[in-house]
Amino acid sequence: MANSNLPRRIIKETQRLLSEPAPGISASPSEDNMRYFNVMILGPTQSPYEGGVFKLELFLPEEYPMAAPKVRFLTKIYHPNIDKLGRICLDILKDKWSPALQIRTVLLSIQALLSAPNPDDPLSENIAKHWKANEAEAVETAKEWTRLYASGA
């Protein structure tokens, strides 16, 4: 199987993710592909996503860690830096990637992005506009979506 010659680094990262998970984050490799992770991130407290459970998928490409992992939200989310396909606008997933970063650091950064949306560098134009025009209302929508799409189950 393709998993047989998995780099030591990935094995180590996986072991550590499972043995000492970061608070509010769980990541477990798929059984048939050790490079594919099912991820869950809890909505950070005091954010519009509080109380939500967000599913993501994370894939480590062949070049990893020289290339960044590919991460995408599976749960619908109302956020200026996340588009309707779940793609995430985050510098360390693009040009700021460094091989010294890890799955853990990436997921922590995504969690932080939920706490601090950045409408000035938007991926979803409409949501960003909404955010800048009327933040209170946009936050309400985000809460609503969290209730509708991310309330566990």
Place this chain on the structure above:
Amino acid sequence: MASEDELMMMHDAATDDGESFDDDFYSGGDAHDDDDDSDDDDVMDYDFIDNDSDDSDNLIAHHRSQSNYSILNEADIHKCQEESITKVSTVLSISRVAAGILLRHYNWSVSKVNDEWFADEGKVRRIVGLLENPLPLPDGVELTCGICFDVYPRNEISAAACGHPFCLTCWQGYISTAITDGPGCLMLRCPDPSCSAAIGLDMIKKLANNEDKKKYNRYFIRSFVEDNRKTKWCPAPGCDYAVDYIVGSGSYDVTCGCSYSFCWNCTEETHRPVDCGTVSKWILKNSAESENMNWILANSKPCPKCKRPIEKNQGCMHITCTPPCKFEFCWLCLGPWTDHGERTGGFYACNRYEAAKQEGVFDESEKRREMAKNSLERYTHYYERWATNQSSRQKALSDLQQMQTVNLEKLSDKQCQPESQLKFITEAWLQIVECRRVLKWTYAYGYYLPEHEHAKRQFFEYLQGEAESGLERLHQCAEKELQGYLDAESPSKEFNEFRTKLAGLTSVTRNYFENLVRALENGLSDVDAHGAYSRAASSKSLGGGNIKGKGGRGKGTTSRSSSSRNIDDSGHWSCEYCTYANVRSATVCQMCQQRR
């Protein structure tokens, strides 16, 4: 009226001067910013710029055109780069590697590096990632690589000045990935995301594989040309030379070592008298899909059902769209043909259309179509002439080559002339090539000359026409008449006369074109001065008068009103041999020394 015109002119002149002053002032600033030469030169540069901005004339630039740029091959570039690095490393007492990193960061400007460094060394170090106190590797016989997390003996681990440990394999992978990503590898930092320590040439040499090292060096050299504001690559295909230009030193026209001439500012081929903006507009226009659209708009109508454009090139008004649409409609009113018949005018007319047209229903789209057609025709007019001169120039270039490789030798045999005495022929051909280039661009100039400036247009067209015919004469002489001497069985007595004539024509044409270029670059500002007069006078004498106005500076006048060879109305006489316009008092032609 006249005084008003004069006022206008003065106003124009003032704005022009203002602009050129701004330009020069600006480029002067650049020259200072980028000045990598010793500081002694600064003063001189400023003097020169001041002079230039006082005088809108390009004469100074003209004289300097030999020295305001230099051609660099790869070895030269490398040498310049090394020299810059040496300067910085000596002045700042830092390693050559660090000097390279600094220079790369400040676009290879030695003075900029010096300024920034001495203003705030700490800040510069932070920005570019040069640590003041390098840190050693962490303690321990074995160390963990920060990328693959494997443990290695100390000697298999390496680090930049920051001491963050990574194994050799991971370093190689990291560097290789960055180099594959492009020239950004020149700004490489330590892989640790919290660390900004720069990775310089020394690390690359130590850690990268050979192929990557080669690529890196290539980027390093390229960066010196591409990031340096004084240097650009020659845009000719396959040419590896770079041109180093003294910013703010006048004409942008440069000729590369590969013999390609281009405008250093916009890197299009040389395009005087047209400015860079017009050239880019024109080139965009030539390539733009918009011209296709214009044609479609002007010459077709969309099928009312499937909207595909249909060109009606013959036949009646009963149109059947091609399958699968097969819609039958009337070309005039675009209504379905089923509504048509004898009572609406038959196959060739449409009463419904006539009626609707009278009510104004079709006005807008018809008008748009008409306008598109007109503008397209206008563009085509200029484009065709632009392109024809372009191909004539190509032809002249290959003729010139043929001349230099074969014909000159043959001619030297036939006419018993040493080849050194036949230089005038090469010069004539070089002039033809140059004239074709100028003429070509005058058509772009003409296209953008505003329609409503009638006097200017008239003057311009006259100048252009004269230029065409003058060049034609030179071309004729250099091609047809020369052929006679090439085909001759024995040396002919008239060859010396031919030499005089061709040399004379070359020089006259050169003068004419130089004046033309200058007049066009000035935006034909003379027309403003003579505006009132130009409307009254015939275009011919207007042209003569103006050209003389230019020529009055002693750069040779060219009143070649081709019909009259004698004294023209301003008291000049045209030489019969070379057509040069001499002052009345001269009895010998100043150009070709023939008696009057």
